[in-house]
Amino acid sequence: MTEKHHTAHHGKKEAEADKEWEPKIVGFLCNWCSYAGADLCGVSRFQYPTNIRLVRVMCSTRVSPHIVLDVLEAGADGILVGGCHLNDCHYMTGNYHTEKRVNLMKRLLREAGIEEGRLRLEWVSASEGEKFSKVVTEFTEEIQKLGPSKVHTDDMVKAKVAAADDASETFRLKALVGKEFNLLSKGNAYGDTVDPEKLTGIIDVATEEEFERALILELARIRPMSVKQLGMVMEVPTDRVLRHIVLLRQNSMIAMEHPEGFTPLYKTIEIGGEQ
Amino acid sequence: MPENTSTEKEKPRIGVFICHCGSNIGGFVDVKAVTEYASTLPDVAYATDNLYTCAEDGLNNIKDSIKEHNLDRVVVSSCTPRTHAPLFQRTCEAAGVNKYMFTFVNIREHCSWVHMKEKEKATQKAKDLVRMGIARARFLEPQEETKVDVTPTALVVGGGVSGMTAALSLANMKFPVHLVEKDQELGGFVKNLHGLMMTTKSANETIKPLIDKVNAHKNITQHLNSHVASVEGFIGNYDVSIGGDGAEAKEVKVGTIIVATGAVPLVPEGLFGYKEHPNVITSTEFEELCNKKELPKLKSVAFIQCVGARGQTVSYCSRICCNVAIKSAMNIAENRDNMLGVTEEKAAETGEVVEEPTAEKKAEEEGSERRRRRRGRGRRDEDEGGEEAAAPSSGVEVTVFNRDVMAYGVEHELEFNKAREKRVKFIRYLPDNLPKVSVKDGKLEVGYFHETLKMERTMPVDLVILSTPLVAQPDAATLSQLLKVPLGQDGFFQEAHVKLRPVDFATDGVYVCGACRGPADITEAVSQAAAAASRAVIPLANGFVQAEALTSRIDEAKCSGCGTCVEACPYSALRKNEEGVTEVIAAACKGCGCCGATCPENAITMTHYTDQQLLAEAKAALEEV
Numbered sequence: 053m054t055e056k057h058h059t060a061h062h063g064k065k066e067a068e069a070d071k072e073w074e075p076k077i078v079g080f081l082c083n084w085c086s087y088a089g090a091d092l093c094g095v096s097r098f099q100y101p102t103n104i105r106l107v108r109v110m111c112s113t114r115v116s117p118h119i120v121l122d123v124l125e126a127g128a129d130g131i132l133v134g135g136c137h138l139n140d141c142h143y144m145t146g147n148y149h150t151e152k153r154v155n156l157m158k159r160l161l162r163e164a165g166i167e168e169g170r171l172r173l174e175w176v177s178a179s180e181g182e183k184f185s186k187v188v189t190e191f192t193e194e195i196q197k198l199g200p201s202k203v204h205t206d207d208m209v210k211a212k213v214a215a216a217d218d219a220s221e222t223f224r225l226k227a228l229v230g231k232e233f234n235l236l237s238k239g240n241a242y243g244d245t246v247d248p249e250k251l252t253g254i255i256d257v258a259t260e261e262e263f264e265r266a267l268i269l270e271l272a273r274i275r276p277m278s279v280k281q282l283g284m285v286m287e288v289p290t291d292r293v294l295r296h297i298v299l300l301r302q303n304s305m306i307a308m309e310h311p312e313g314f315t316p317l318y319k320t321i322e323i324g325g326e327q
Numbered sequence: 328m329p330e331n332t333s334t335e336k337e338k339p340r341i342g343v344f345i346c347h348c349g350s351n352i353g354g355f356v357d358v359k360a361v362t363e364y365a366s367t368l369p370d371v372a373y374a375t376d377n378l379y380t381c382a383e384d385g386l387n388n389i390k391d392s393i394k395e396h397n398l399d400r401v402v403v404s405s406c407t408p409r410t411h412a413p414l415f416q417r418t419c420e421a422a423g424v425n426k427y428m429f430t431f432v433n434i435r436e437h438c439s440w441v442h443m444k445e446k447e448k449a450t451q452k453a454k455d456l457v458r459m460g461i462a463r464a465r466f467l468e469p470q471e472e473t474k475v476d477v478t479p480t481a482l483v484v485g486g487g488v489s490g491m492t493a494a495l496s497l498a499n500m501k502f503p504v505h506l507v508e509k510d511q512e513l514g515g516f517v518k519n520l521h522g523l524m525m526t527t528k529s530a531n532e533t534i535k536p537l538i539d540k541v542n543a544h545k546n547i548t549q550h551l552n553s554h555v556a557s558v559e560g561f562i563g564n565y566d567v568s569i570g571g572d573g574a575e576a577k578e579v580k581v582g583t584i585i586v587a588t589g590a591v592p593l594v595p596e597g598l599f600g601y602k603e604h605p606n607v608i609t610s611t612e613f614e615e616l617c618n619k620k621e622l623p624k625l626k627s628v629a630f631i632q633c634v635g636a637r638g639q640t641v642s643y644c645s646r647i648c649c650n651v652a653i654k655s656a657m658n659i660a661e662n663r664d665n666m667l668g669v670t671e672e673k674a675a676e677t678g679e680v681v682e683e684p685t686a687e688k689k690a691e692e693e694g695s696e697r698r699r700r701r702r703g704r705g706r707r708d709e710d711e712g713g714e715e716a717a718a719p720s721s722g723v724e725v726t727v728f729n730r731d732v733m734a735y736g737v738e739h740e741l742e743f744n745k746a747r748e749k750r751v752k753f754i755r756y757l758p759d760n761l762p763k764v765s766v767k768d769g770k771l772e773v774g775y776f777h778e779t780l781k782m783e784r785t786m787p788v789d790l791v792i793l794s795t796p797l798v799a800q801p802d803a804a805t806l807s808q809l810l811k812v813p814l815g816q817d818g819f820f821q822e823a824h825v826k827l828r829p830v831d832f833a834t835d836g837v838y839v840c841g842a843c844r845g846p847a848d849i850t851e852a853v854s855q856a857a858a859a860a861s862r863a864v865i866p867l868a869n870g871f872v873q874a875e876a877l878t879s880r881i882d883e884a885k886c887s888g889c890g891t892c893v894e895a896c897p898y899s900a901l902r903k904n905e906e907g908v909t910e911v912i913a914a915a916c917k918g919c920g921c922c923g924a925t926c927p928e929n930a931i932t933m934t935h936y937t938d939q940q941l942l943a944e945a946k947a948a949l950e951e952v
Contacts, residue, residue, distance in 0.1 A: 076948065078948050080945075090436065091409060091433075091437075099441055099442065099443060102442050105452070105455055106433070107459070107941060108433075110877065110918055111919035113919055114920030114924055114933060117924075119945070122942055123949070128945075143833075143897055143898075144823075144897040146897065146921050221929060222927075223927040223928065226927035227889060227927040230892070230927060
């Protein structure tokens with residue numbers, strides 16, 4: 053709650069101090085539908101705000117969570133992902149996977165304390181030029197309202213977004229989300245149907261755990277920290293932190309360092325031994 | 328930042344060409360300022376603006392500049408890559424720069440045309456977009472497109488009308504065809520039918536010339552009593568194993584495959600007294616009885632349409648059943664070829680009159696027909712209970728209970744009109760108030776709610792014919808898995824695009840036609856088959872397929888063989904090799920990038936759309952200038 057107050061206050065101050073602030077929005081559009089829709093929008097001269105910068109991909113399914121989270125970490129105020137309408141994907145099922153990936157991104161944004169509204173998924177067909185201008189106009193206004201991303205001003209949020217990015221690259225989350233669409237539409241390898249709610253629950257738990265572990269690694273990378281310190285900074289119960297630490301140590305991802313009296317400190321092991 | 332690692336190789340030499348597009352861009356963006364800005368960016372060896380980059384002097388400017396400034400990559404900032412990328416890529420190639428070393432920046436559709444009243448901001452955006460394109464260009468790598476040879480032989484699965492037509496089309500184009508039929512003879516579903524619409528010939532007579540041609544064609548190898556047992560490979564290079572009853576499997580090599588396995592009629596278990604009374608039969612069984620001349624003696628026949636279709640057992644409309652019912656109803660009404668088996672002998676026994684209407688009766692019939700026409704043809708509901716309905720010429724009352732009659736198209740609607748003129752009754756029912764078939768005193772009867780009269784009525788009948796929809800072959804799923812092509816929700820094979828690619832599968836090299844794609848009549852099956860053959864012959868005639876360079880690449884050292892990507896790929900372009908790691912079938916890969924974003928080990932790189940390239944482009948948008 054306090055964090056919210058802080059942001060609102062901060063956002064206001066920022067707006068007063070810097071009236072020139074213009075949101076920076078990056079859009080990833082699939083070549084066949086939404087990029088073509090954006091083209092038609094231009095051909096039809098539908099106008100929209102100048103804030104968005106578009107990146108073309110062949111299919112929205114290409115937009116991995118890592119790409120979006122990395123760009124948010126780099127300071128984007130908003131990300132638009134555009135694909136073909138469901139069942140109209142040029143690559144048949146690509147956008148179904150996009151949907152699942154965007155769900156994961158939103159879960160991770162929640163964990164990181166970034167407003168979910170900063171990420172928007174839209175289906176725009178090649179014939180929906182006007183819709184494209186409306187989508188961009190609305191989204192730009194929404195980002196205007198949200199103000200600058202906290203990544204610019206809050207180091208903890210930045211660390212959390214970095215942790216979200218790392219979490220999105222873990223085997224567990226990638227495998228779960230990579231299989232999610234087929235598990236739901238075709239069932240599992242044994243031909244059993246999968247309960248969507250149960251699967252969502254599994255992914256929710258995995259997201260939370262992987263995010264917390266990634267955040268521990270992110271924080272303990274900067275300086276060695278104790279379980280208690282980590283628990284306080286992360287606002288996670290210490291027993292939970294400890295369990296993460298045990299697992300991270302088993303996987304040689306974190307090492308005990310400079311015990312202060314009876315309190316052990318932990319430091320992230322950099323892969324390849326680099327600093 | 329890892330973005331600055333281009334030093335290992337030679338420093339990139341980027342040429343930037345910024346287009347005014349007349350005043351289309353120049354009128355709303357300060358192109359000179361953008362060009363000047365571009366020339367200050369790292370790795371840019373040359374930047375210039377053109378009035379029309381796509382005009383001949385613009386293209387020559389690119390070619391000359393590549394040579395003059397020793398450029399190794401080119402950024403064109405103008406309109407949309409969707410229309411102009413191939414042109415500029417060819418220009419690059421002509422000057423010795425690999426076409427994958429080219430980046431397109433869209434400052435017209437995505438900038439000048441959508442920000443027409445904000446020149447300053449539009450100019451700033453154009454600068455950002457150009458900077459993004461240059462950032463991407465730094466990480467481009469030359470790619471080669473590989474050619475894959477094609478075995479100039481086709482496989483057609485299914486020896487019905489569509490399969491035979493497809494096989495014949497291919498064979499006539501001089502390509503060897505393997506035709507696989509699970510039955511012991513050709514002809515498919517149609518061979519069991521009696522009559523066909525709009526032809527006086529029987530079904531067998533109609534398709535006999537087709538069968539004869541297939542039998543006589545030297546390019547067609549028939550595999551009867553056979554099925555496809557296994558399929559390995561990809562477009563141009565399939566190894567197919569054809570299994571037979573007890574026989575040893577035959578191995579054939581083919582370049583393309585056409586699926587023409589047809590459909591089967593739904594068996595209406597538990598519907599409308601089917602199987603409870605011998606005289607409740609399906610329309611397919613009716614055809615068989617007609618062929619065998621084993622129809623029971625008929626005075627009154629009822630067809631019930633949409634049995635199990637349109638939201639009952641299946642969700643869809645089978646399309647053909649209305650026309651089949653109209654055809655059969657007319658045949659009964661006319662006693663075509665004496666199908667009712669009314670012999671003079673029999674007639675004498677039963678006191679029936681063998682038709683040859685008297686002149687008097689004919690005149691009477693015509694008179695009432697004229698009256699009818701005057702009343703308007705649009706009336707679909709029966710005027711039962713109106714004036715005396717003159718019986719059809721066979722003397723058999725024919726009633727078609729329907730939800731609505733789908734006699735689409737020019738000919739079918741005319742047949743529908745003719746049927747009504749023949750006194751075939753069309754009685755409408757609503758899906759929430761179905762007709763009921765019951766037996767009273769050993770006699771069949773149909774109870775129904777008359778929607779016009781708004782009352783319950785009963786009609787004694789001798790035969791109830793249930794028009795059931797065509798449904799997918801029970802083994803369609805097996806074949807779909809062998810060929811790695813999808814089935815739709817109703818179990819029919821699903822084409823690549825419902826409108827634009829109706830006979831292709833999304834997987835290159837496999838095509839579909841006929842009723843296995845959804846209910847189709849003979850006319851449609853034949854056109855689809857010819858279409859599928861004309862699609863399947865393209866790779867065969869070319870002799871090769873060009874594999875796109877936009878494919879995924881797998882780092883075998885990182886791959887753990889988890890198979891997540893193999894499941895996710897919509898084109899079956901990934902497979903596990905003997906070492907248990909995944910490999911890409913370049914000829915089958917479409918470059919969507921699904922596997923790349925999925926791979927839990929981050930072992931997959933998307934050629935030309937790498938993480939590095941996309942992140943460099945996107946992050947360049949955020950730089951403060």
